[in-house]
Amino acid sequence: MKEITRRQSLIKIAAAATCSMFLLAGCSGNTDGGDAGSIEGTKINVNLAAGGWTNTVEKLLPEFESKTGVKVSLNVLGTEQLDNQYQVKLNSRSEDLDVMVYRPSQSTKLFADNGWLEDISDRVSGDEAWKWTDFSESSRAATTVDAHAFGVPLMTERDIIFYNKEMFAAKGIAIPKTMDELEAVAKALTDTTSGTYGVVMRGKANAAVTSFSSFLYSFGADWITKDGDSGIGTAEAAAAYQYYGDLVRNYGPPGATSLDGTEARGIFQQGKAAMYIDADSGAGLIEDATQSSVAGKVGYAAFPAGPAGAKPYDVTSWAAGVSAYSKNKDASWEFIKWATSSEVLNAAMSDQSSPSPRISSWADSAVTANYPEELVKIFSTYSSTAVGHDRPQVIQVNKARDIVGAPITVALEGGDVTAAAKQASNSFTEFLKTDK
Amino acid sequence: MALQLSDKSISTKAKLEGWVDRNLKFIFTLPALLLVLALIIYPLIYTIQLALTDASRSTTRAKNFIGLENFVTLLHDTERFWPAVGRTVYFTGAGLIIETVCALGLALLLRKAFRGQGIVRTAILLPLVATPVAVGMMWMLIFQPSIGFANVFIEWFGIPAQGWLSDPGQTLNTLIFIDVWQWTPMMALILLAGLASIPEEPEEAALVDGASWLQRHIYVTIPMLKPAIFAAILLRAIDSLKTFDILYATKGAGGGSNHEAETLNVLAYSYSFDYQDYGIASAVLILFLILICGAVALVTVASKAGAK
Structure with a gap:
């Protein structure tokens, strides 16, 4: 009897110890990693967003892995999920992020300010063959803060007019070149009884900031003045808000204030709108016959001129950087160097319509052969007129977007735009004081 | 030795x-x-600690202890915070009332055995097992004003097209409709289980005494079902207050251009993930926790009072 009791006690002790050990094991961290001399055999985690360039990287990845011996794990996410993951992981100084694909206009300042991105200035300028200077000046500027490079550009995009050639031809209408013409064309092509609209654009306040920015610049204003003050309290800015709101409200589909980029593009893809004004990087999706009923019937035109001329945005939409907490910085850099090489960026542009940030890609007829000719022409005309940002260049970008996007909603709903712009300008001024 | x-x-x-x-x-x-x-416990303490600081941009940066300033700011915020409280209470309250009434009706209908009972019970459970984000996406397509089916459907009856989720005035009610569609079956199931445990004698006695169908239910069945009704309300209330997935899937961060679907949960998400203002986001969550505890206490007290 005593024997049994003792055995029971031992079992109890063992069980309790095992439970605790499992728990402790669960709590222990991964202590793997560290830079060895060679990168061969290193495993790196690459977080990236779904899209054209990513498809090319996925396809060509075995080439890189066999050449370097680095094992790459790609984690493909949606844009917002990607942002959220960075915040969660980097706030806890997680070491399991190596290469970070991110949106420079949205995150470069914040990530650099937080110390989340590795300064790669020496690495980018240290390889002559890879050629950092082949990246356009504005795209290099987009990933640079105070002369320190934090990322390498992957993709650029420009604000353009996508138009439905059949709808334009049916009414014999010419491509609009000015804001007045744009409004007249939108009016002429709107037929609410058949449910087709002249123009579709983003209307959801935060998302619409980028597509509205080209209108703001073309009316002679900017988010922030040269002195660093709010630029949206001016008469020019109010006129731009008013124009954008009237255009979308009168000649766009209903429910404009809830349209983000994907939904607005969906309406154009279904042939329900004659024009869609947004980034040219969407061309691949619009020409994809599996999801677009207007594939093969789409024309591309340059952004129309406003009172201050045609000033569309021309920005670097995606870039890749190395996490400051990564234990595999050398291997991560090798991956970035390969993924932003002429070969990969050219392949992404010719196979996936992903606009390259390299100047040489646009001059290479083998690359542009598969790319819509009108878009190549637009690229060359934009280089002298376009503006290099499509949202306020601040640290807390989303907060700023909500502030400067509020008058867009008021304009879309037909409210008092001047008052809304004034109020937003005051809030923006307050915000700018804290965003340092 | x-x-x-x-x-x-x-x-x-x-x-x-x-x-x-x-x-x-x-x-x-x-x-x-x-x-x-x-x-x-650790996340809760960490959240309280963050709520007392001006943590912003990154939680790893130096932050200043600012006491209750975040709470004071929020309690004075009539632009985002209080409307979000109002929406949270409205969304939960209206949803709960409709769900309870519908679930009670459904449970009473399904109580008596009938042919095909198994199929019907399984069918009403389908919304419950669907992934909330997929549900959100599905309804978003149905309620799309230009290409969705909802407007086609109501136009058959001569009702003009509506804005649904894209009309700030209708958004919250449309979301309540989706919530009711998804969660009424769960409440009905709880009530059905409650009905199964009720003895039949009192009802039979009422029938013998000449009580009508309505009288039997109002004076006999429903009072006996009270514990199950309160249990269902309590469970659903806690869950409904915390709703995030459907709101986020249909309206995104910020709850729409006019913040028309911004409940406290969505507001906390906006402050933390959109604005990187972790201090004030934590304060929202603490106030939200207090609201949930208050609501649970209220339902519990009501349930005890009802049981007496």
Whole structure:
């Protein structure tokens, strides 16, 4: 009897110890990693967003892995999920992020300010063959803060007019070149009884900031003045808000204030709108016959001129950087160097319509052969007129977007735009004081 | 000497065994306790600590202790915070009332055995097992004003097209409709289980006494079902207050251009993930926790009062 009791006690002790050990094991961290001399055999985690360039990287990845011996794990996410993951992981100084694909206009300042991105200035300028200077000046500027490079550009995009050639031809209408013409064309092509609209654009306040920015610049204003003050309290800015709101409200589909980029593009893809004004990087999706009923019937035109001329945005939409907490910085850099090489960026542009940030890609007829000719022409005309940002260049970008996007909603709903712009300008001024 | 040692080791062993026997309940609950500490208590304390600072941009940066300033700011914020409280209460309250009434009706209908009962019971459970984000996406397509089916459907009856989720005035009610569609079956199931445990004699007695169908239900069945009704309301209220997935899937961060679907949960998300203002986001969550605790206390008190 005593024997049994003792055995029971031992079992109890063992069980309790095992439970605790499992728990402790669960709590222990991964202590793997560290830079060895060679990168061969290193495993790196690459977080990236779904899209054209990513498809090319996925396809060509075995080439890189066999050449370097680095094992790459790609984690493909949606844009917002990607942002959220960075915040969660980097706030806890997680070491399991190596290469970070991110949106420079949205995150470069914040990530650099937080110390989340590795300064790669020496690495980018240290390889002559890879050629950092082949990246356009504005795209290099987009990933640079105070002369320190934090990322390498992957993709650029420009604000353009996508138009439905059949709808334009049916009414014999010419491509609009000015804001007045744009409004007249939108009016002429709107037929609410058949449910087709002249123009579709983003209307959801935060998302619409980028597509509205080209209108703001073309009316002679900017988010922030040269002195660093709010630029949206001016008469020019109010006129731009008013124009954008009237255009979308009168000649766009209903429910404009809830349209983000994907939904607005969906309406154009279904042939329900004659024009869609947004980034040219969407061309691949619009020409994809599996999801677009207007594939093969789409024309591309340059952004129309406003009172201050045609000033569309021309920005670097995606870039890749190395996490400051990564234990595999050398291997991560090798991956970035390969993924932003002429070969990969050219392949992404010719196979996936992903606009390259390299100047040489646009001059290479083998690359542009598969790319819509009108878009190549637009690229060359934009280089002298376009503006290099499509949202306020601040640290807390989303907060700023909500502030400067509020008058867009008021304009879309037909409210008092001047008052809304004034109020937003005051809030923006307050915000700018804290965003340092 | 050896004998002494052996005696000592035996006595130590006996002591350990005795200690283990005495504290067995604590030893076995220790892993669970540690898990609770790690997963609930620690985040809660960390959230309270963050709420008392001006943490912004990154939680790893230096932050200043600012006391209750975040709470004061929020309690004075009539632009985002209080409307979000209003929406949270409205969304939960309206949803709960409709769900309770519908679930009660559904449970009473399904109570009596009928042919095909199994199929019907399975069919009404389908919305419950669907992934909330997929549900959100599905309804978003149905309610799309230009290409969705909802407007086609109501136009068959001569009703003009509506904005649904894209009309700020209709958004919250449309979302309540989706919530009711998804969660009424769960409440109906709880009530059905409650109905199964009610004895039949009182109802039969009422029938013999000449009570009508309505009288039997109002004066006999429903009062006896009260504990189940309160249990269902309590469970659903807690869950409904915390709703995030459907709101986020249909309206995104910020709850729309006019923040028309911004409940406290969505507001906390906006402050933390959109604005990187972790201090004030934590304060929203603490106030939200207080609201949930208050609501639970209210339902519990009402349930006890109802039981008397």
